[in-house]
Amino acid sequence: MELKDHADGKIRCGRIGPVGHLVINNPERRNALSLNMWRACAEVLAELSADEATRLLIVSGAGGKAFASGADISRFGDERSTAADVETYAAVSSSVYEAIESFPKPVIAKIEGYCVGGGLALAVCCDIRICGEDSRFALPAARLGLGYGYAAQKRLADVVGTAYAGEILFTARQFSADEAAGMGLVNRVLPRSELDAYVDDYAARIAENAPLTVGLAKAGKLAIKKGASAEEIERLNDMALRCYASDDYTEGRRAFMEKRKPDFTGK
Secondary structure, rough: OEEEEEEEOEEEEEEEEEEEEEEEOOHOOOOOOOOOHHHHHHHHHHHHOOOOOOOOEEEEEEEOEEEEEEEEHHHHHOOOOHHHHHHHHHHHHHHHHHHOOOOOOEEEEEEEEEEHHHHHHHHOOOOOOEOOOOOOOHHHHHHHHOOOOOOHHHHHHHOHHHHHHHHHHHOOOOOOOHHHHHHOOEEEEEEEEHHHHHHHHHHHHHHHHHHHHHHHHHHHHHHHHHOOHHHHHHHHHHHHHHOOOOHHHHHHHHHHHHOOOOOOOOO
């Protein structure tokens, strides 16, 4: 499977081996997202989510200067000029945030350059955020008169806590990669020259692990964040039992005893 162009080539998506990729490809506008691009993201995420061969997803921005700089402000006159337009835009972009957050496999945000506005809102939906040392982070809503609703604020606070979330929103200023790491906004900070190799290695490590176990870990993370019901806890425990009953559990034990790398199939 190869990466395919969507939204006039401004969204590229597909799977390379076991690794899914979603690339925001609008570098001339620092990977700002139009309504058409958000819609394309929603469509391709649904496809990758249903693809059993996809063991994880990497979200990135093309061009090296930005992960994503949020909404394309130059399109506001066409796409967000009325209350109805704003509601439509919010519904489509929110569906993408939810699709990333609830993606059944691990999601890595590979961040180069600017990660601001909707780009930062997208990054905090991911499970792991790895950035270059020159990356910059901001939610400039307070300088634009925009509003971040409950879901967006909660995702940010879930990652950095309410104190740092408030600072990010109140000040609307840019934060360095080191500041982001200090807040827990990113998991790792790398020299730009090492970022691609590091993320590729992380992806390979995850892809090699037992899919049922990794899927259970992702489901557990989502349940813990929202507060699991008794029914959800029972479902997670059933998923754990499936791991022990799987061929992969047998393969994992054999590989350990034979001192070799296991070959997991997800069965």
